[in-house]
Amino acid sequence: MAAAPLSWPAPTPAAAHRQAHFSTAAQQSHAARLGMWLFLATEILLFAGLFVAYGYYRSLFAVEFAQASRELDRVLGTIDTLVLIVSSFSMAMSVHFIRTGRPRTAALCLLATVALGLTFLGLHAHEYAHDLAAGHGPGRFYRSTSLPVVGASMFYCVYYLMTGLHSLHVAAGCTALGWLAWRTFRQEFSAAYLTPVELGGMYWHLVDSIWIFLYPLLYLL
Amino acid sequence: MVSVMSLMMESRSEVEREERALAHAGWPRYLLVLAALVALTVITFGLSYVDTGAWSGAIALLIATGKASLVVLFFMHLREQRGAARAYLLLSLGFVLLLLGGVLADGLTRFRPALPAGDEALPPTSEGDGS
Numbered sequence: 001m002a003a004a005p006l007s008w009p010a011p012t013p014a015a016a017h018r019q020a021h022f023s024t025a026a027q028q029s030h031a032a033r034l035g036m037w038l039f040l041a042t043e044i045l046l047f048a049g050l051f052v053a054y055g056y057y058r059s060l061f062a063v064e065f066a067q068a069s070r071e072l073d074r075v076l077g078t079i080d081t082l083v084l085i086v087s088s089f090s091m092a093m094s095v096h097f098i099r100t101g102r103p104r105t106a107a108l109c110l111l112a113t114v115a116l117g118l119t120f121l122g123l124h125a126h127e128y129a130h131d132l133a134a135g136h137g138p139g140r141f142y143r144s145t146s147l148p149v150v151g152a153s154m155f156y157c158v159y160y161l162m163t164g165l166h167s168l169h170v171a172a173g174c175t176a177l178g179w180l181a182w183r184t185f186r187q188e189f190s191a192a193y194l195t196p197v198e199l200g201g202m203y204w205h206l207v208d209s210i211w212i213f214l215y216p217l218l219y220l221l
Numbered sequence: 222m223v224s225v226m227s228l229m230m231e232s233r234s235e236v237e238r239e240e241r242a243l244a245h246a247g248w249p250r251y252l253l254v255l256a257a258l259v260a261l262t263v264i265t266f267g268l269s270y271v272d273t274g275a276w277s278g279a280i281a282l283l284i285a286t287g288k289a290s291l292v293v294l295f296f297m298h299l300r301e302q303r304g305a306a307r308a309y310l311l312l313s314l315g316f317v318l319l320l321l322g323g324v325l326a327d328g329l330t331r332f333r334p335a336l337p338a339g340d341e342a343l344p345p346t347s348e349g350d351g352s
Contacts, residue, residue, distance in 0.1 A: 023233075024233070024236070024237075026236050026237050026239075026240040027233065027236050029240065030236045030239060030240070033302070033306065034305055034306055034309075037305070037306045037309045037310060038309055040309075040310075040313075041309045041310065041312070041313035042313075044310075044313040044314065044317060045313055045316065045317065048316070048317040048320055048321075051317065051321065052317075052320050052321050052324050055321050055324065055325055056324050056325065056328050059325055059328050059329055060328065060336060060337060060339075061339060064339070074266070074269065078262060078266045081262050082259065082262060085255065085258045085259060085262065086255070088258075088292060088296050089251060089252075089254075089255040089296075091296070092251045092254075092295075092296045093248060093251060096246070096247075096248050096251065099244060148339065148340045149340055150337075150338070150339045150340050151339055151340070191244065201296075201297075202297050205292050205293070205296045205297045206297070208292055208296075209289040209292045209293060212285050212288045212289045212292065213282075213285050213289065215262075215285070216265060216269075216281035216282060216284070216285050217282075219269075220265065220266070220269040220281050221277065221278050221281060
């Protein structure tokens with residue numbers, strides 16, 4: 001067995017990225033994925049506070065919440081949703097293209113994801129401008145009298161907090177994915193090593209999943 | 222000692238299996254998931270114009286849960302992963318429901334005057350500017 005070290009395979013790109021405390025590259029990427037799931041669990045709990053606030057105030061002001069929700073642009077909310085769903089698809093495709101050895105196409109998919117994320121933020125800025133012009137500001141900036149004031153202003157508080165925190169996440173995701181697009185374009189990733197893109201994608205998909213719940217709660221009910 | 226070794230071997234083969242499964246996830250499946258997500262979005266948008274009464278909230282949330290499950294299982298590949306990854310997600314969702322259930326149970330069972338008042342508490346001259 002003395003000859004065993006000589007029979008070790010030559011370092012592959014995956015092995016070049018492997019830290020010494022992992023015995024295989026697969027084990028390392030598995031651990032990275034698990035760590036990302038743990039981080040995403042804390043993100044879910046961060047949003048949980050706002051979901052609970054929504055549920056509590058909706059139980060108090062059921063009628064006012066339904067009326068205020070009708071003031072939002074339902075069609076625009078649906079377009080927001082479709083934009084994020086397509087961006088999740090292009091994100092999944094970019095991981096696929098790295099795995100199949102087409103990094104340039106993968107970088108383009110990542111750029112498309114960023115572009116769709118920015119489109120989402122632009123649509124939201126437009127919605128906020130529209131809401132504020134109608135006097136539906138947050139908290140003490142609520143000026144409208146067309147709806148029962150206390151309940152409707154609570155709706156808009158929760159609306160700004162939920163969509164605001166979510167938009168911050170979209171902005172952070174766009175930044176991270178833009179950086180990953182650059183690295184992908186420089187061919188830093190391959191089927192043997194793509195953990196950063198995989199984890200960036202998981203973050204993006206979670207942000208999409210949270211919007212999937214915000215959309216009916218704020219725009220449809 | 223033997224059992225520890227066999228456990229380590231088993232978990233290693235599990236990791237290798239996960240890696241292989243992830244490498245073989247194909248794009249036609251992504252396209253199908255995209256089509257399903259778009260279809261469900263259009264359906265829930267359409268249903269919001271139909272009066273489904275007391276069930277409208279439950280239906281919309283059920284559709285949202287279905288959509289989010291598709292994203293998590295296929296785009297985030299939880300389908301190919303086992304063990305702790307699933308436990309983290311399910312535990313965090315469990316705690317969200319626990320928090321929501323506790324807070325709602327408190328709010329809904331209180332003596333009515335102990336709850337924050339609505340517009341009936343405002344003076345009749347209020348212009349709604351918060352003053």
